[in-house]
Amino acid sequence: GAGVSQSPRYKVAKRGQDVALRCDPISGHVSLFWYQQALGQGPEFLTYFQNEAQLDKSGLPSDRFFAERPEGSVSTLKIQRTQQEDSAVYLCASSLPSLGQVNNSPLHFGNGTRLTVT
């Protein structure tokens, strides 16, 4: 079946512009995660959904970052008034289990959106 799909693959934004990044998880996957990956570093957690509920947004770096998953499937990560330090790869991942088993299940990642803020 299809894996996690992210779009766009690349996004160039001028400083101050708003951007929206989309994630289509694997069908039926309950849990959805957003990560930010700077060049040469590991992914850093941003936020986590179970169905439509945002259970953890502790990793969002500022109130310019907002994520939603209104129907419990597709998710959008929105960054308002982009800054140069927002340049990174944004990875989305999904997993099947509900909260009780989510720690024991592998994450399925998309190929990410590379955001460059000029």
Next chain:
Amino acid sequence: SQQGEEDPQALSIQEGENATMNCSYKTSINNLQWYRQNSGRGLVHLILIRSNEREKHSGRLRVTLDTSKKSSSLLITASRAADTASYFCARANAGKSTFGDGTTLTVKP
């Protein structure tokens, strides 16, 4: 800061050799997971080892876990050029997986 720390940061070997990467972590775990990331792609799950396991195999991969030392190692045997990638360990807590900065493995043909 990252909870998992891999070392070495970079490793370069010849095809056919074995590659060993290590991961240390700071707090107790239920399990540890290893992922691979090819350049420009997302992460791919390789193997999960539970805290009550000491060793696990999957094909050419062998993972060990020493909870007393809070460390794990990933061994890739008989490496191939296609194994060239970055490798990350991760631990999960309350749904959130925390990754180290990875080991970049280069396998020369």
